[in-house]
Amino acid sequence: MLPIPVNEPLLDGNEKKYLNQSIDTGWISSEGPFVVQFEQQFAARVERKYGIAVSNGSVALDAAVVALGIGQGDEVILPTFTIISCAAAITRAGAVPVVVDCDPHTWNMDISQIEAKITSRTKAIMVVHIYGLPVDMIPILALADKYGLQVIEDAAEMHGQTYNGLPCGSFGNISTFSFYPNKHITTGEGGMLLTNDEQLAQRCRSLRNLCFQPQKRFVHEELGWNMRMSNLQAAIGVAQLERLDEFVARKRRMGQRYTELLAAIPGIQLPLPRTEYADNIYWVYGLVLKDEVPFDAETAMQRLRELHIGTRPFFWCMHEQPVFSKMGLFEGESCPVAERIARRGFYIPSGLALTEEQIERVALGVKEIMR
Numbered sequence: 572m573l574p575i576p577v578n579e580p581l582l583d584g585n586e587k588k589y590l591n592q593s594i595d596t597g598w599i600s601s602e603g604p605f606v607v608q609f610e611q612q613f614a615a616r617v618e619r620k621y622g623i624a625v626s627n628g629s630v631a632l633d634a635a636v637v638a639l640g641i642g643q644g645d646e647v648i649l650p651t652f653t654i655i656s657c658a659a660a661i662t663r664a665g666a667v668p669v670v671v672d673c674d675p676h677t678w679n680m681d682i683s684q685i686e687a688k689i690t691s692r693t694k695a696i697m698v699v700h701i702y703g704l705p706v707d708m709i710p711i712l713a714l715a716d717k718y719g720l721q722v723i724e725d726a727a728e729m730h731g732q733t734y735n736g737l738p739c740g741s742f743g744n745i746s747t748f749s750f751y752p753n754k755h756i757t758t759g760e761g762g763m764l765l766t767n768d769e770q771l772a773q774r775c776r777s778l779r780n781l782c783f784q785p786q787k788r789f790v791h792e793e794l795g796w797n798m799r800m801s802n803l804q805a806a807i808g809v810a811q812l813e814r815l816d817e818f819v820a821r822k823r824r825m826g827q828r829y830t831e832l833l834a835a836i837p838g839i840q841l842p843l844p845r846t847e848y849a850d851n852i853y854w855v856y857g858l859v860l861k862d863e864v865p866f867d868a869e870t871a872m873q874r875l876r877e878l879h880i881g882t883r884p885f886f887w888c889m890h891e892q893p894v895f896s897k898m899g900l901f902e903g904e905s906c907p908v909a910e911r912i913a914r915r916g917f918y919i920p921s922g923l924a925l926t927e928e929q930i931e932r933v934a935l936g937v938k939e940i941m942r
């Protein structure tokens with residue numbers, strides 16, 4: 572039996588056509604026309620003025636932190652339940668990550684814990700929307716306003732999602748996206764920064780391109796990176812963006828189908844189908860084993876592997892990362908909700924190419940291991 576991959580993208584639109592155009596015209600570097608087209612179209616879709624395409628979602632976070640002037644001695648509040656890229660961007664800039672626990676139902680950062688973590692050194696809140704449901708933004712924007720904080724919105728998992736009807740990625744000073752193949756739209760590798768602030772956009776463009784200066788190209792006032800996106804990647808991005816609504820609808824149907832098939836199985840917590848402000852777009856379909864289940868996510872994933880079903884564990888908390896404890900960070904930190912879901916949560920195949928037969932096979936597999 573062929574294993575069901577945890578993620579397989581759909582690339583059957585205009586991807587080949589636009590890639591061929593890039594090759595036929597000789598435009599393959601970041602100077603090619605698809606890069607600007609992708610930036611403009613993606614920014615317009617998220618209702619932002621400026622888009623800066625970069626080589627992946629992780630470096631987008633690096634650029635966002637540095638572009639906002641966050642550095643030595645500053646603190647940034649973020650969820651502990653997220654990808655390493657978020658905390659890495661903060662520590663690499665010389666700033667200190669300060670974590671909050673997550674909500675047991677949405678798995679998003681528990682916004683009620685943010686205010687207590689604000690100090691005179693806090694410069695920003697890094698919001699990360701997790702797995703398909705957006706963070707409740709209004710209270711965060713109010714806190715940012717009250718304390719004069721910047722907001723970075725990591726919307727890597729939120730392509731096409733809205734919060735109270737407004738696009739995710741349209742909030743805060745700057746937002747970031749990833750176009751890794753497991754996201755709703757992909758460029759293979761790729762990322763984007765979005766902002767309405769022209770100066771911030773300029774800073775990001777400069778950081779993306781080694782901080783070359785327009786007048787004296789090889790004289791540098793600051794250090795940047797080469798984090799440019801190629802025209803080949805952007806060609807795929809333009810084709811993928813044409814299908815974003817279709818992809819979001821498809822993911823929603825897949826999520827609803829999983830929920831129908833899994834709802835009656837005891838011992839597992841399923842993703843919330845909706846909150847007050849959004850319907851789930853199921854970036855991934857996560858499961859959390861309830862406390863009465865006598866095994867953890869690792870065992871569950873092993874058993875599913877034996878049934879040829881691909882899985883991935885949930886994120887591992889930032890405050891439990893060996894790399895950060897070696898840096899002396901997060902000593903004595905406790906976030907019981909995130910610690911629990913990190914050990915008892917995993918996600919099942921969630922890619923856009925998943926078929927109805929595969930969904931049914933996965934659901935049967937889950938039923939089997941929960942017996």
Ligand SMILES: *Cc1c(COP(=O)(O)O)cnc(C)c1O
Nearest residue numbers: 627628629654656727728749751
């Ligand atoms: C995927 C992801 C990233 C990193 O993106 P890459 O393109 O893989 O570097 C950052 N943040 C979140 C929330 C993600 O899901």
